Amino acid sequence: xxxxxxxxxxxxxxxxxxxxxxxxxxxxxxxxxxxxxxxxxxxxxxxxxxxxxxxxxxxxxxxxxxxxxxxxxxxxxxxxxxxxxxxxxxxxxxxxxxxxxxxxxxxxxxxxxxxxxxxxxxxxxxxxxxxxxxxxxxxxxxxxxxxxxxxxxxxxxxxxxxxxxxxxxxxxxxxxxxxxxxxxxxxxxxxxxxxxxxxxxxxxxxxxxxxxxxxxxxxxxxxxxxxxxxxxxxxxxxxxxxxxxxxxxxxxxxxxxxxxxxxxxxxxxxxxxxxxxxxxxxxxxxxxxxxxxxxxxxxxxxxxxxxxxxxxxxxxxxxxxxxxxxxxxxxxxxxxxxxxxxxxxxxxxxxxxxxxxxxxxxxxxxxxxxxxxxxxxxxxxxxxxxxxxxxxxxxxxxxxxxxxxxxxxxxxxxxxxxxxxxxxxxxxxxxxxxxxxxxxxxxxxxxxxxxxxxxx
Amino acid sequence: xxxxxxxxxxxxxxxxxxxxxxxxxxxxxxxxxxxxxxxxxxxxxxxxxxxxxxxxxxxxxxxxxxxxxxxxxxxxxxxxxxxxxxxxxxxxxxxxxxxxxxxxxxxxxxxxxxxxxxxxxxxxxxxxxxxxxxxxxxxxxxxxxxxxxxxxxxxxxxxxxxxxxxxxxxxxxxxxxxxxxxxxxxxxxxxxxxxxxxxxxxxxxxxxxxxxxxxxxxxxxxxxxxxxxxxxxxxxxxxxxxxxxxxxxxxxxxxxxxxxxxxxxxxxxxxxxxxxxxxxxxxxxxxxxxxxxxxxxxxxxxxxxxxxxxxxxxxxxxxxxxxxxxxxxxxxxxxxxxxxxxxxxxxxxxxxxxxxxxxxxxxxxxxxxxxxxxxxxxxxxxxxxxxxxxxxxxxxxxxxxxxxxxxxxxxxxxxxxxxxxxxxxxxxxxxxxxxxxxxxxxxxxxxxxxxxxxxx
Numbered sequence: 001x002x003x004x005x006x007x008x009x010x011x012x013x014x015x016x017x018x019x020x021x022x023x024x025x026x027x028x029x030x031x032x033x034x035x036x037x038x039x040x041x042x043x044x045x046x047x048x049x050x051x052x053x054x055x056x057x058x059x060x061x062x063x064x065x066x067x068x069x070x071x072x073x074x075x076x077x078x079x080x081x082x083x084x085x086x087x088x089x090x091x092x093x094x095x096x097x098x099x100x101x102x103x104x105x106x107x108x109x110x111x112x113x114x115x116x117x118x119x120x121x122x123x124x125x126x127x128x129x130x131x132x133x134x135x136x137x138x139x140x141x142x143x144x145x146x147x148x149x150x151x152x153x154x155x156x157x158x159x160x161x162x163x164x165x166x167x168x169x170x171x172x173x174x175x176x177x178x179x180x181x182x183x184x185x186x187x188x189x190x191x192x193x194x195x196x197x198x199x200x201x202x203x204x205x206x207x208x209x210x211x212x213x214x215x216x217x218x219x220x221x222x223x224x225x226x227x228x229x230x231x232x233x234x235x236x237x238x239x240x241x242x243x244x245x246x247x248x249x250x251x252x253x254x255x256x257x258x259x260x261x262x263x264x265x266x267x268x269x270x271x272x273x274x275x276x277x278x279x280x281x282x283x284x285x286x287x288x289x290x291x292x293x294x295x296x297x298x299x300x301x302x303x304x305x306x307x308x309x310x311x312x313x314x315x316x317x318x319x320x321x322x323x324x325x326x327x328x329x330x331x332x333x334x335x336x337x338x339x340x341x342x343x344x345x346x347x348x349x350x351x352x353x354x355x356x357x358x359x360x361x362x363x364x365x366x367x368x369x370x371x372x373x374x375x376x377x378x379x380x381x382x383x384x385x386x387x388x389x390x391x392x393x394x395x396x397x398x399x400x401x402x403x404x405x406x407x408x409x410x411x412x413x414x415x416x417x418x419x420x421x422x423x424x425x426x427x428x429x430x431x432x433x434x435x436x437x438x439x440x441x442x443x444x445x446x447x448x449x450x451x452x453x454x455x456x
Numbered sequence: 457x458x459x460x461x462x463x464x465x466x467x468x469x470x471x472x473x474x475x476x477x478x479x480x481x482x483x484x485x486x487x488x489x490x491x492x493x494x495x496x497x498x499x500x501x502x503x504x505x506x507x508x509x510x511x512x513x514x515x516x517x518x519x520x521x522x523x524x525x526x527x528x529x530x531x532x533x534x535x536x537x538x539x540x541x542x543x544x545x546x547x548x549x550x551x552x553x554x555x556x557x558x559x560x561x562x563x564x565x566x567x568x569x570x571x572x573x574x575x576x577x578x579x580x581x582x583x584x585x586x587x588x589x590x591x592x593x594x595x596x597x598x599x600x601x602x603x604x605x606x607x608x609x610x611x612x613x614x615x616x617x618x619x620x621x622x623x624x625x626x627x628x629x630x631x632x633x634x635x636x637x638x639x640x641x642x643x644x645x646x647x648x649x650x651x652x653x654x655x656x657x658x659x660x661x662x663x664x665x666x667x668x669x670x671x672x673x674x675x676x677x678x679x680x681x682x683x684x685x686x687x688x689x690x691x692x693x694x695x696x697x698x699x700x701x702x703x704x705x706x707x708x709x710x711x712x713x714x715x716x717x718x719x720x721x722x723x724x725x726x727x728x729x730x731x732x733x734x735x736x737x738x739x740x741x742x743x744x745x746x747x748x749x750x751x752x753x754x755x756x757x758x759x760x761x762x763x764x765x766x767x768x769x770x771x772x773x774x775x776x777x778x779x780x781x782x783x784x785x786x787x788x789x790x791x792x793x794x795x796x797x798x799x800x801x802x803x804x805x806x807x808x809x810x811x812x813x814x815x816x817x818x819x820x821x822x823x824x825x826x827x828x829x830x831x832x833x834x835x836x837x838x839x840x841x842x843x844x845x846x847x848x849x850x851x852x853x854x855x856x857x858x859x860x861x862x863x864x865x866x867x868x869x870x871x872x873x874x875x876x877x878x879x880x881x882x883x884x885x886x887x888x889x890x891x892x893x894x895x896x897x898x899x900x901x902x903x904x905x906x907x908x909x910x911x912x
Contacts, residue, residue, distance in 0.1 A: 102698075103694070103698055103800065103801050104799050104800055104801060147643055148643045148647065149643075150641050150643075154640070154641060155640070158618075159641055161647065161650065162614075162618060171888075171892070175888050177886070177888040177889055177892065178886070178889070179885075179889065181799075181864060181866075182799045182864070183797055183798070183799055183830065183864075183865060183866055183869070184610075184611070184797075184800075184829040184830060184831075185606050185610060185615055185797050185826075185829050185830075185831045185866075185869035185870055186797065186866040186868075186869060187603055187604045187605075187606075187654055187795075187866070187868045187869060187870050187871065187872050187873070188866045188867050188868050188873055188877075188881060188884050188885060189873060189881055189884075189885050189889065189890075189893055189911060190651065190654070190655055190658075190659075190893045190896060190897075190911075191604065191617065191650050191651055191653060191654045191655070192651075192889065192892060192893065194617065194647050194650030194651065194653075195646065195647055195648075195650065195651045195896075197647060197650075198643055198646070198647045199646055199647070202646075203646075214701075215700065215701065238559070242558075242559055244671065245670075245671065282739060283738060283739055283740060283741075283742040284739060284740035284741045284742055285739075285740045285741070286739040286740055339643075341639055341640075341641050341642065342639070343560050343637075343638045343639055344559065344560055344640075345559050345560060370641075373640040373641050374639065374640060374641070375640075375641045408637060408638070408639075409639065410637075410639055410641075410642040410643070410644045411644050412642075412643045412644050413639070413641035413642060413643060414641055414643050415643065416643050417643070417644055417645060421644075425644060425645055428644050428645075429635075429644060429645050430633070430634070432627075432631050432633040433633050433634070433635065433645065433648065434645075436627070436633065436648060436900065437645055437646045437648065439899035439900060440646060440651075440896055440899055440900075441646075442899065443895035443896055443898065443899035444892065444895060444896075455645060455646075
């Protein structure tokens with residue numbers, strides 16, 4: 001990038017009111033929810049309204065070798081949409097169209113629509129888009145695809161990639177291409193759609209998604225239980241998943257329970273060591289069978305309070321409690337937010353190991369988890385003004401990932417690698433896999449303009 | 457490749473009885489089930505027993521710039537595993553190990569095991585591997601992954617890629633790498649596992665797969681009906697899929713019905729224009745609801761005989777009939793086998809359009825279909841000794857793919873592009889997508905040694 005580069009050329013190729021140069025507004029695009037201290041102020045923000053806007057912006061960046069940060073709603077938890085000095089942030093927040101075809105059971109959506117808005121729009125056609133990150137009310141569907149986001153129902157219904165049938169994506173050179181389409185089966189050519197899902201904006205900018213929809217989820221029955229210890233709770237998880245795949249199986253430890261109770265005052269057991277929230281949406285009599293299996297597994301692991309309900313609203317209250325865990329724990333201090341996952345049988349070892357790290361490093365680590373699929377969110381709570389504690393928190397952050405890798409797990413189940421976890425990626429996947437990944441990156445983005453610092 | 461190249465070096469790096477040089481045996485590796493007239497006799501066949509064997513063979517080929525044809529059971533229907541003159545065919549037929557972890561619900565399998573053997577082995581642990589190509593008794597799991605194979609239950613349960621959690625794959629330079637693993641959620645790095653599934657051996661040779669397993673399929677109820685015309689049947693398909701996603705929804709036209717009846721003599725209605733076989737495996741009372749919806753849709757479209765049964769064996773007899781359709785029609789002449797798919801609402805237009813092509817080109821085209829997901833197998837029957845008819849069959853083969861592309865569909869829903877369909881791939885996906893695909897191919901296999909002529 002030449003020192004003399006001005007934004008005049010960029011402004012000239014885009015509609016009025018698209019390129020943001022006001023530093024006060026740009027400051028709002030510096031961070032995503034990961035609050036990466038290394039995040040920088042981008043040179044400008046392009047608030048695209050269309051694929052054509054994204055194409056024009058990327059072409060200008062490519063011609064001038066300006067790095068590009070793709071950004072959806074900015075709710076990323078790995079720092080993958082945070083700003084970079086000298087870069088242009090291309091925000092898709094204004095790209096909010098959706099078309100639903102109830103016969104084909106697909107939605108064609110622009111990336112800026114929020115996950116909750118997609119769910120709500122398809123519900124009006126009697127359909128269901130399953131993936132449900134806890135942040136579903138504030139995260140964008142484009143960001144969901146970029147990170148291959150998960151959620152609570154994924155234990156039974158799979159993750160974002162399982163619902164992406166096609167997309168339009170703008171490549172690093174500004175070409176917009178279409179991949180896949182509204183077809184349930186398609187083996188024609190390389191599976192590029194699946195490659196772009198989860199690529200965190202490093203290979204292209206998704207400007208449209210074709211999503212597979214399901215019939216509405218049957219009404220779910222809910223079982224909630226408190227346990228004396230996290231270990232009892234994780235053993236109960238295995239006792240359930242050995243037999244059935246529930247529609248939801250969520251875990252909160254004592255810190256999370258108390259933080260949530262502080263806010264919601266819904267009568268959660270503040271003395272419990274852990275809490276599990278499980279749901280079955282099996283149709284008809286099968287739900288009762290599953291609820292019986294879940295209840296028996298809870299009781300066999302000394303659950304102190306087991307509450308079950310067929311009332312959907314009552315069950316939803318516990319889901320809301322679980323969804324609130326991250327923001328509630330966030331009130332206790334600054335957070336380093338983990339997303340480690342392990343094969344299910346290693347879940348107790350992971351949770352026990354995290355407790356050992358917390359003790360050794362003398363930091364608070366609250367664990368919440370999508371326990372049914374082995375995906376946990378250890379939340380490392382620290383006081384950023386206490387530099388020694390912050391340094392210990394940083395050490396713990398790495399050690400939790402090392403622990404997961406050692407257990408055959410992953411450093412990220414659903415948030416993506418972003419900038420915060422990229423140092424651990426080679427440890428998980430190995431140098432050969434990094435080499436293959438880099439070759440693909442080099443082939444599709446030879447100047448490494450797309451989301452520099454993320455993943456690679 | 458030097459003219460003076462001998463196989464001594466290859467034989468030296470592999471265990472005894474691994475490199476096949478006997479021309480009579482090699483002849484058996486010339487064709488796959490596509491019977492591509494262009495297929496050539498490979499220079500030798502490596503019958504690998506382990507990943508190490510594949511690594512050694514690929515390294516030798518890479519050092520000597522010898523093309524490599526990866527091959528599983530040789531049941532491919534697009535010519536992707538047929539022989540190439542001067543190439544080494546690496547067969548995985550002897551790699552037949554399987555390990556099942558019932559707690560994690562995964563199977564770690566070598567690629568040479570047949571799909572039916574995988575199903576049978578996991579069934580002994582009370583588990584289910586859903587994908588079920590019609591050829592499941594003779595096709596290998598490695599070939600299934602290489603082509604992203606589908607089958608009958610895919611309308612409800614998805615295709616091979618939805619069940620591949622990880623793999624070991626040998627790259628073009630002979631490095632063996634591991635991708636993914638036994639984790640239900642993993643967003644760490646590019647989705648390479650998904651990229652290699654369906655890559656038809658053009659990016660690497662899969663030597664091990666980690667497969668996700670499900671609890672056993674609930675017993676299915678079956679409804680079978682005959683229709684006066686194919687159009688009535690395809691309209692019935694839409695009437696069903698507008699409301700529910702059945703566990704199976706298969707279509708046979710009059711030619712297929714009669715060809716199957718010739719063999720099975722099970723009393724199929726030889727006067728019918730088409731037949732549908734549908735199943736519901738919804739638990740409990742939900743099955744009866746689905747069967748009622750299916751039956752009503754059949755009757756609303758003037759089905760002449762509607763037979764339903766809760767008896768699994770009785771239902772399976774009709775599934776067997778449908779699975780037998782390709783081999784039965786094959787007895788009528790040589791086949792050009794299509795695999796075109798369209799978005800569901802276009803299914804009647806596709807089937808009607810195929811009839812028009814058959815009439816215009818004066819060739820017999822029998823249509824069977826996984827109708828519930830819009831994936832059809834038009835079978836073009838011709839007499840290879842009648843060169844004029846064979847030429848018309850060739851024209852029809854291309855026109856059926858053109859038709860599918862024109863309807864927003866795909867040239868291959870589950871068989872892969874192979875060598876026979878690659879000329880149509882750019883028409884479907886466009887030149888920009890071909891360019892992206894070629895860049896990835898070039899990045900991972902710069903000398904284009906892996907499965908030359910397939911897809912690219």
